[in-house]
Amino acid sequence: MSEMEYTIGAVIKEPGSTRRNKTGRWRVFRPVLDEDKCVGCARCFMFCPDGCVRPAEDAFKIDYEYCKGCGICAKVCPVDAIEMVLEEEME
Amino acid sequence: MTELGPDVRVINGNYAAAEAVRLVDVDVIAAYPITPQTPIVEYLSEFIANGELDAEFIHVESEHSAISAVVGASATGVRVFTATASQGLALMHEVLFIASGLRLPIVMAVANRALSAPINIWCDHSDTVAQRDTCWIQLYCESNQEILDTIIQAYRIAEHEDVLLPVMVCFDGFTLSHTLEPVAIPDEERVREFVGEFEPVHCRLDPEEPMTIGPVGGPDCYMEFKKMQHEAMERAREVIGEVNREFSDAFGRSYGDGLVEEYNTEDADYIVIAMGSVCGTVKHVIDEERPDVGLVRVKAYRPFPGDRIAEIIQDREGVVTIDRTHSYGAMPPLWTDVKAHAPDVEVSSTIAGLGGRDVRPEDVLRAIKVAEEGKGTDEPVWINVNV
Amino acid sequence: MIEIRIHGRGGQGAVTAAEILAIAAKEDGKYSQAFPFFGVERRGAPVTAFARISDEFIRVRSQIYRPDHIIVLDPSLMSVVDVTEGLREDGLVVINAPEDNWNDVLERLSGYRVYAVDATEIALDELGVPIVNTAMVGAYLRASKVLSLDAVREAIRVRFSGEIAEKNVRAVERAYEEVERIE
Numbered sequence A: 001m002s003e004m005e006y007t008i009g010a011v012i013k014e015p016g017s018t019r020r021n022k023t024g025r026w027r028v029f030r031p032v033l034d035e036d037k038c039v040g041c042a043r044c045f046m047f048c049p050d051g052c053v054r055p056a057e058d059a060f061k062i063d064y065e066y067c068k069g070c071g072i073c074a075k076v077c078p079v080d081a082i083e084m085v086l087e088e089e090m091e
Numbered sequence B: 001m002t003e004l005g006p007d008v009r010v011i012n013g014n015y016a017a018a019e020a021v022r023l024v025d026v027d028v029i030a031a032y033p034i035t036p037q038t039p040i041v042e043y044l045s046e047f048i049a050n051g052e053l054d055a056e057f058i059h060v061e062s063e064h065s066a067i068s069a070v071v072g073a074s075a076t077g078v079r080v081f082t083a084t085a086s087q088g089l090a091l092m093h094e095v096l097f098i099a100s101g102l103r104l105p106i107v108m109a110v111a112n113r114a115l116s117a118p119i120n121i122w123c124d125h126s127d128t129v130a131q132r133d134t135c136w137i138q139l140y141c142e143s144n145q146e147i148l149d150t151i152i153q154a155y156r157i158a159e160h161e162d163v164l165l166p167v168m169v170c171f172d173g174f175t176l177s178h179t180l181e182p183v184a185i186p187d188e189e190r191v192r193e194f195v196g197e198f199e200p201v202h203c204r205l206d207p208e209e210p211m212t213i214g215p216v217g218g219p220d221c222y223m224e225f226k227k228m229q230h231e232a233m234e235r236a237r238e239v240i241g242e243v244n245r246e247f248s249d250a251f252g253r254s255y256g257d258g259l260v261e262e263y264n265t266e267d268a269d270y271i272v273i274a275m276g277s278v279c280g281t282v283k284h285v286i287d288e289e290r291p292d293v294g295l296v297r298v299k300a301y302r303p304f305p306g307d308r309i310a311e312i313i314q315d316r317e318g319v320v321t322i323d324r325t326h327s328y329g330a331m332p333p334l335w336t337d338v339k340a341h342a343p344d345v346e347v348s349s350t351i352a353g354l355g356g357r358d359v360r361p362e363d364v365l366r367a368i369k370v371a372e373e374g375k376g377t378d379e380p381v382w383i384n385v386n387v
Numbered sequence C: 001m002i003e004i005r006i007h008g009r010g011g012q013g014a015v016t017a018a019e020i021l022a023i024a025a026k027e028d029g030k031y032s033q034a035f036p037f038f039g040v041e042r043r044g045a046p047v048t049a050f051a052r053i054s055d056e057f058i059r060v061r062s063q064i065y066r067p068d069h070i071i072v073l074d075p076s077l078m079s080v081v082d083v084t085e086g087l088r089e090d091g092l093v094v095i096n097a098p099e100d101n102w103n104d105v106l107e108r109l110s111g112y113r114v115y116a117v118d119a120t121e122i123a124l125d126e127l128g129v130p131i132v133n134t135a136m137v138g139a140y141l142r143a144s145k146v147l148s149l150d151a152v153r154e155a156i157r158v159r160f161s162g163e164i165a166e167k168n169v170r171a172v173e174r175a176y177e178e179v180e181r182i183e
Ligand code: SF4
Pocket: A031, A047, A048, A049, A050, A051, A052, A053, A062, A063, A066, A067, A068, A069, A070, A071, A072, A073, A074
């Protein structure tokens, strides 16, 4: 059975379907942010194409429910505070 | 048929198309010029510049963009129009599926023209028939009056809640697009009353009611949406007939039952099946010298009125199709569609008028002869060809 | 049904002449068609246009191969194209030619009903440019009697506007007066 409602033209009328679709499942590599190294420049926050880096109290936090592991944040970090780790190597 | 009166103007087919768009009061137009459709774009730009039509004209850099722009505009819930021909229609191909898949009531005029190579700007049906599986309703016209009347009807058909499919109004390039003849121009108020205000059914741009248009539909649901499109196309038969009847009540003109027009078929020994302006020449031949022949004019090629045609062609001495295109390596498309619904009827196949080769009365007589001789039933007979 | 073929060179207005005839037909309560030649023009005959006029709705959609009437906008076309091709015996030819050329014209068009007028002179006098189409429509009207002068005046006012329309109406009227059967 499909989750999709059979509307005319496959239009989705109820908002929020993107939020329900936890795309973080697609991830192969997980960005791990070392708060000690982070200098708070906010580059990762600005460059994440999925809006998964959020400013938090004392550092930046990554939303793993939607982060797809593209690695852009790690690439742009000037102090290498973000490391891309294989999901299966995470305990 | 046009009755001569004070409402009649002598205009070409392109002007008739543009005039219909003005009468219907379309909101957004995007089109890219290509022979023989270019004058439609020019007339519409003129109407807008002169304040005779209050519409947004989006200038685009290709036909692919033209159809994309009207898909976008239509999805916001406004009435749209575009026009093209030949290579332009071919360039639109992939977006045609999107228009029908999103169930957008777009109306497009096509001035039928052959495709290159060799380069050819003249009429045949290879452009539109090649798009028959894109789930667009296709209506073919025989006269300039019919172009105007059909575009008006097309909006009613496309926007009907049982249908919600795009409509292609096809008319022969040059033979109609560049020929002047008398056309009755219906009263603007009455046309607006006939088509009504456009009320979008399923798609609109409304911050109060946000929606997602064009999502992914995987193997779990794609087939269901396609079957729904097929069912809408089936329901369109009924709606096309209904709109044709209502149009006749309002304006005094009708075209057969809206899908098929019969001419002199009742006691005819032979039946010619054809589409487009060549049907006028077939009628002329029937009137002048072959009272024993009848014509089945296929106005709606999609949805295809196969059952009705099968009924009409039963128990005749001979039946012949005239295709203005070909399916290379197979039998021609119109013949194939007819045979699918009438497998027991012997139907001869002819190909005529490719790339603007004139279809003269003697060519129609030749097609009838093919039926009389029972030829062309497993291999098409090419009419007036030198190789 | 009357079938008409018009021969001209680019800029002489052959297609417009066909259109004026079709519009005028409607003014006279007749059905009509007007269309240019569909195809690659043959060498030396830059423009060919056609018109049909009938009391009944015209169904036939093919081009015209056996015209009843021919209008020739430029006499020099006769040496490059067979202007009477397919013309019925005793068919009508209305040609633009100055009087000095009439003998030559007759020689080439023997066997047909020929009417001639110096439409170039009329066009230059009335319009100031050698666009002879409207004058030739006037000459054709007189020769063929297919349509009324009033209908053509009206058609010209539909097709052109203001002063240009009035100048063309005068060209039609003068050619209507000046055209002669030559034999
Ligand atoms: S890996 Fe990609 S998606 Fe995930 S936080 Fe970094 S930039 Fe965003």
